[in-house]
Amino acid sequence: MWAAAPAAASPEAATPAALSPVVVTATRTPVPSDQLVAQVVVIERETIEQAQGQTLAALLQQAAGVQISSNGGLGKASTVFLRGTEGRHVLLLIDGVRYGSATLGAPNWDNLPLAAIERIEVLKGPAAALYGSDAVGGVVQIFTRRGLEGFHPHAGLTLGAHGHRAAQAGVAGGQGRWQYRIGVSTLREDGFSATNPAVPPGWVAYTVPPDPVPRWRTRDRHNPDADGFEQDALNGSLRFEPSPGWLLTAHGLISSGNSAFDDGTQVQDVRGLTSTRVLGLGLERAWDGGARTSLRLNRADDLTRNFDFEGNTRFDTERRQWTLQHDQPSPIGTLTLGLEHSREEVDSSTAYTVRERSIEGVFVALQGSAGRHAWQASARRDDNSQFGSANTGALAYAFEFAPGWRVRAAHGTSFKAPSFNQLYWPQWGNPTTQPERGRSSEVGLSHTFGRQSLQLTRFEQRIRGFITTAPTVTNVPQVQIDGWNLVWQGSEGDWRWRADLELLEARNRTPGPNFDRRLARRAEQQLALSLERAWSDAWWFGAHAVLAGDRFDDAANTRRLPGYGRLDLSAEHQLSSDWRLQLRLNNVGDKRYETALGFNQSGRALFASLTWQPQR
Known part of the structure; x- marks a missing residue:
């Protein structure tokens, strides 16, 4: 149901096909995972379909071993931590398009429908030398569902706890040079109270006529009512080959x-309306000898409206981007050359001093393998209209020193530009904030035996000019992130399993009152476990657990969040060739826990899905 790309596993290692998918994110080109140096986890469609009632962030935690924090249930703000870095240090791509909020400076994980996702690739480790700002801790790339030859309709219905009801339908098809897909989904959930009395007060905006400039004050946020979520989504794709060697995509x-948030009154909630739009056009030319040139035009919008009894706020960010890339095979590997242009614009009810910026990027990369060796190198230069130029680079190498055994090493640099909120938010933004600069190193050892693999990785990250918001936005000299990651996965007969252990030490190394304090909302130990079994041709069962150590909710380490353990059970029954029933019981032990102070997580919750997909 999932697969992790081994660290440069060799063809002789007899790794099963399920453990060696073709991945794109690690190199920006399609590469079989047994030729990679980077650590990548691939989450396939089957796993996504079995995540009833889960958020996208929770799916990533369980299936890829990342750490998360969440401000409640579906539709509430979530953060994903990769390699112990901040949420703003994780780049989110949707079909190659950068997506996220330019004001928050972090991805919006909470309005992406699982029904539209075909697969997910999680690249662990810095990738700024390939992708520029944001990719400090890694990259998560979502691939939406695509067309298929023939005619393939599908539909599904899900019912469950907290008044959850969802439906989705679509059709994929194609003939000859054409392929297409269109899908729709809708979701409604009454929800549960997102907060409890421990939630810290929040900032709210208000105006005093005739002055249109927002003023800010704090207000309690707890209201013990159910905070629901509604979502409607549409996705589609088109693929056309006008002539041999040419490809057009859209x-x-x-x-x-529409998500309800507590606003501190017993009268009404804040209503958060979020619109996500990700659009892309591509033209690709395949040349003789395996070379390929592509031009992509992309646009991503993150539009937010918050309504409460005092008025409303608006935060609309738009990113337009074009990318020209050429991949050229050579005797030492595939050489990739690229140019990128990106423009970010903000339209908001908040008075930002600057509302737009542009980034020009140029990058070069080399990826190859020969015999027992594999290598990857990349370099990039970005020119930001606000902060000038930034150069990043990365080198990685892997060597098979015995059959099935690999050792690898990597080093890279990164940078992260401040968000518009960090620069210009009224009262606590700081326009003198500078980009963060980072460097990262990791070494790994992997062993593949039969249909199993073990991967042990030691990683270190140093970030200079780390941006903090407490009490106001400022750059602090340095934070230090060190850790170990151990992954054991495999299959035997009808059984399949995966265990992902992360041991993390993420600390502030700046002299002062917070020296040696742990970075907020990250546990020093987390273990994600999955055990699955196919029972005959009609039944499948799975058990999924997350065990996380304690963490702190603040930079001063004064507000402690206890550790927790959570167990989910799932089952699937093939009713006929076209009909399938899926059941999932989340949080079997009905554990009460928080990943952000004062924000509740769902208790025990049962979900059932019925799916129709004709087999032709």
């Missing part, structure tokens, strides 16, 4: 979410 994802 894809789009549009999602509208």
Whole structure:
């Protein structure tokens, strides 16, 4: 149901096909995983379909071993931590398009429908030398569902706890040079109270007529009512080959979410309306000898409206981007050359001093393998209209020193530009904030035996000019992130399993009151476990657990969040060739826990899905 790309596993290692998918994110080109140096986890469609009632962030935690924090249930703000870095240090791509909020400076994980996702690739480790700002801790790339030859309709219905009801339908098809897909989904959930009395007060905006400039004050946020979520989404893709060697593509994802948030009154909630739009056009030319040139035009919008009894706020960010890339095979590997242009614009009810910026990027990369060796090198230069130029680079190498055994090493540099909120938010933004600069190193040892693999990775990250928001936005000299990651996965007969252990030490190394304090909301130990079994041709069962150590909710380490353990059970029954029933019981032990102070997580919750997909 999932697969992890081994660290440069060799063809002789007899790794099963399920453990060696072709991945794109690690190199920006399609590469079989047994030729990679980087650590990548691939989450396939089957796993996504079995995540009833889960958020996208929770799916990533369980299936890829990342750490997360969440401000409640579906539709509430979530953060994903890769290699112990901040949420703003994780780049989110949707079909190659950068997506996220330019004001928050971090991805929006909470309005992306699982029904539209075909697979997910999680690249662990810095990738700024390939992708520029944001990719400090890694990259998560979502691939939406695509067309297929023939005619393939599908539909599904899900019912469950907290008044959850969802439906999705679509059709994929194609003939000859054409392929297409269109899908729609809708979701409604009454929800549960997102907060409890421990939630810290929040900032709210208000105006005093005739002055249109927002003022800010704190207000309690707890209201013990159910905080629901509604979502409607549409996605589609088109693929056309006008002549041999040429390819035209188009894809789009549009999602509208309506989420209730506590506002500290017993009268009404804040209503958060979020619109996600990701659109892309591509033209590709395949040349003789395996070379390939592509031009992609992309646009991603993150639009937010918050309504409460005092008025409303608006935060609309738009990113337009084009990318020209050429991949050239050579005797020492595939050489990739690229140019990128990106423009970010903000339209908001908040008075930002600057509302737009542009980034020009140029990058070069080399990826190859020969015999027992594999290598990857990349370099990039970005020119930001606000902060000038930034150069990043990365080198990685892997060597098979015995059959099935690999050792690898990698080093890279990164940078992260401040968000518009960090620069210009009224009262606590700081326009003198500078980009963060980082360097990362990791070494790994992997062993593949039969249909199993073990991967042990030691990683270190140093970030200079780390941006903090407490009490105001400022750059602090340095934070230090060290850790170990151990992954054991495999299959035997009808059994399949995966265990992902992360031991993390993420600390502030700046002299002062917070020296040696742990970075907020990251546990020093987390273990994600999955055990699955196919029972005959009609039944499948799975058990999924997450065990996380304690963490702190603040930079001063004064607000402790206890550790927790969570167990989910799932089952699937093939009713007939066209009909399938899926059941999932989340949080079997009905554990009460928090990943952000004062924000509740769902208790025990049962979900059932019925799916129709004709087999032709």
